Amino acid sequence: MRQILQGFVVAFAMYSKIPMPKIQWTKENMKYCVCFFPLIGVVIGLLMRGWFWLSQAAGFGVTFRTCVLILIPVAVSGGIHLDGLLDTADALSSYKSREEKLEILKDSHAGAFAIIVGICYFVLSFGIYSEMTAHRLAVLSWGFALSRAFSGFGLVQLKKAKNTGLLRTFSDAAANRRVAAVMAVYIGAAVVLMVWAGGLTGGICAAGALLSFVWYRHMSYSKFGGVTGDLAGCFVQTAELVMALAVILCR
Numbered sequence: 001m002r003q004i005l006q007g008f009v010v011a012f013a014m015y016s017k018i019p020m021p022k023i024q025w026t027k028e029n030m031k032y033c034v035c036f037f038p039l040i041g042v043v044i045g046l047l048m049r050g051w052f053w054l055s056q057a058a059g060f061g062v063t064f065r066t067c068v069l070i071l072i073p074v075a076v077s078g079g080i081h082l083d084g085l086l087d088t089a090d091a092l093s094s095y096k097s098r099e100e101k102l103e104i105l106k107d108s109h110a111g112a113f114a115i116i117v118g119i120c121y122f123v124l125s126f127g128i129y130s131e132m133t134a135h136r137l138a139v140l141s142w143g144f145a146l147s148r149a150f151s152g153f154g155l156v157q158l159k160k161a162k163n164t165g166l167l168r169t170f171s172d173a174a175a176n177r178r179v180a181a182v183m184a185v186y187i188g189a190a191v192v193l194m195v196w197a198g199g200l201t202g203g204i205c206a207a208g209a210l211l212s213f214v215w216y217r218h219m220s221y222s223k224f225g226g227v228t229g230d231l232a233g234c235f236v237q238t239a240e241l242v243m244a245l246a247v248i249l250c251r
Contacts, residue, residue: 003029011036015148017078018043034152034179038145038186044076045141052137066130070122073144073240084233085121086114091224098225102161105230125241131248139198139205140247142190146206147239149186150213151232156180158217161226201250208246212239 006029013020015037023029048069055065074082091104093113104111132140156176194202216235220227 004032007031007033008036008039012040015080016040016043016076018076032179032182034155035182037152038148038183038190040076041144041146041148042142044073044144047076048072048144049134049137049141052132052134056134062130066126066132069129069132070125081233081236082118082121084230084235085237086110086118087230088234089117090114091230092219098223101224102228105224105228121237121241125244128241128244128248132244135198136201136247139194139202140244142193142197142202143205143209143240143243145186146190146194146209147212147236147243149183149190150209150239151236153180153183153187154213154216154227154232154235156183159221159226161220161224161228161231198247198250201247204250205243205246208242209239212242 006023009020009023010025010029010033012018014033018040051068051072052065055068087105087107090107090111090113091101093111094101094104096104156179191202191206194206196202198205212235216227216231216238220231224231
């Protein structure tokens with residue numbers, strides 16, 4: 001039980017900015033930490049729904065409400081997944097060899113394409129979330145757990161591009177079969193909740209996450225030879241944008 005609780009702390013300390021007790025990270029307490037990764041998505045979804053309700057009750061305008069909505073996931077995650085999206089944009093736009101692309105992913109400097117993609121991402125996010133209603137957000141809120149469940153599943157099941165790096169560290173420490181089973185449960189539960197909240201809209205939203213995962217696997221294997229932490233972050237951001245777009249397109 002102690003190791004499981006410590007795994008919870010490790011997961012939230014690594015993948016969120018939610019204050020956690022300081023503990024030493026060991027192979028034992030990292031074994032199941034990925035199992036708690038989707039719970040960060042649950043927190044994000046609840047905060048977004050809470051903010052939507054509060055902004056309506058306070059009479060805030062659509063612009064202010066939308067700005068805060070699109071910043072909540074960044075604030076909770078600390079931008080770790082957004083960093084992966086931007087690094088991936090630079091690497092894919094380089095048209096260099098696989099080895100050079102992997103080096104670009106490790107580069108701490110932001111290139112021109114990272115900036116361009118980042119601006120486009122937030123502009124499109126603003127447009128999408130400005131169309132959000134309470135009902136649509138009730139469906140989408142479970143998508144933040146779904147994207148992380150797919151990411152966690154990929155962490156233990158997909159081929160790694162490198163033998164080093166943070167994703168490899170978490171993957172090597174994880175109890176792969178058990179983590180994969182837990183992620184499958186999360187995925188199933190999130191899909192059921194999305195369908196329960198929005199019927200066909202929820203199903204289409206979940207399908208958007210699945211298609212994003214298929215794209216993530218294909219892109220990672222064909223361009224990088226496997227997945228990395230940055231590519232996983234790119235997937236999370238992409239899946240969440242695709243799901244949000246799917247929700248507002250469904251009438």
